[in-house]
Amino acid sequence: MATGLNPSEKTFRRAETRTWLRILGLHGRIFSALNRSLNATLGLSLAKFDVLAQLDQHPEGITLGLLSERLQVTGGNVSGLVQRLLADDLIVKQMSETDRRSFLVRLSPKGERVFREACEIHRAKLEELFAKVPDEELDDAFAILTSIGRHVQEGLNG
Template sequence: MADEPTRHPLLGRSSRSRRRELRVWLSMLSLHGEIFTRLNRALSSACGLSIAKFDVLAQLDRCPGGMTLGQLSQRLKVTGGNVSGLVRRLVADGLITREMSSTDRRSFVVDLTSAGKTVFDQACIVHQAELEACFKSIPTRELDAVLHALDRLNGILPGGR
């Protein structure tokens, strides 16, 4: 009937199932926050980089010859405004260049400088060491199982890998 209220898709499910999903979500958020904080602290202390700056350098390292600000924004999954500020700071730090595109004068191309490549290579060592410290007490088999479950979620959800 037209006057009958529509039911929310979760209302028919057990509260135990909904609590489990909420616990998974909250566990992922908590873990992300803890690892993010540890990585940010380690990178800042050892290399003077925030995790956000590291992520920009990582994307540029994967793309020799540079990329446009729009491409960088897409790869980082952030807004153009966020990228512009990061790029401005990294240019000021001498770690990247920002030049007008030779093919499209409306866009800019950013690329690593040699100093940026050196700092990024050092930061990768710090990043890997911190990740190893975070996960050292978890057996490889368990990490593989977690990775498998996360890969499944990424494949199921819209916008996943």
Template sequence: MHPTQALATVRSLARAYQAFASYSETFVRQYDLTPAQFDVVATLGNTPGMTMGEIGEKTLITKGTLTGVVDRLEKKELVTREVPPENRRSVVVRLTPKGQQVFETVFPAHVDDIHQHLSSLDASELELLQVLLSRIQKAF
């Protein structure tokens, strides 16, 4: 492979990500959520709750940013923070009933929307894309 081919590939990958991120942000903002807030709500959906550390591991949100995201979700009454009696140094974040409703509305709508946008690719193309993206990730 020639270095310019590698650079062109990385540019295409970056442009595809930017297009998705921009579109996704516009989509979730319809529901008065930021992308990071949506990520937390989607991660907590259908779970009994998670510690801040677990949320950080499952999302792409840094620890410093995560605290502010959870603070704002708490102000919107979408999550609560609870200190479990068995481990008072830990904080568990859970969706409130209102947060669960938001999850049940926004998450399936977002998944359906992504599905529609990727419907021009067949199953084998999507599988190949996942393999190639995984290889690119491991290369770095």
């Protein structure tokens, strides 16, 4: 029995594709809203916020290589972000005491203050975006996405 669907429509209707597109679309909308909110109030992009969040978890400092790994972006991306954050006086860069060939970056006092403000803006925006979603649905979505993430990781591991 013919379905009347062309091959691209059949692909689109696959659960995996529909789920991926839904996740991607939702991520894009939330990312944009958070980015706009942080930029409007602090002049801080979400990418810079992510760097500050990583540095907040490493008060002793972190190498650019490890920062790149944690953020899952290229070294070039991290280097550009670090240069902009240095120019904004939000981070400081120092030579590693254990390896003179590498540098550590950490939050500056100004960076710590800005990051705390940014966390509050980030939290408030997420609260606003998810305000109409019942807690039970959020709990269910979290459980389902956790399960999907586990299965995807198993697939990536072979």
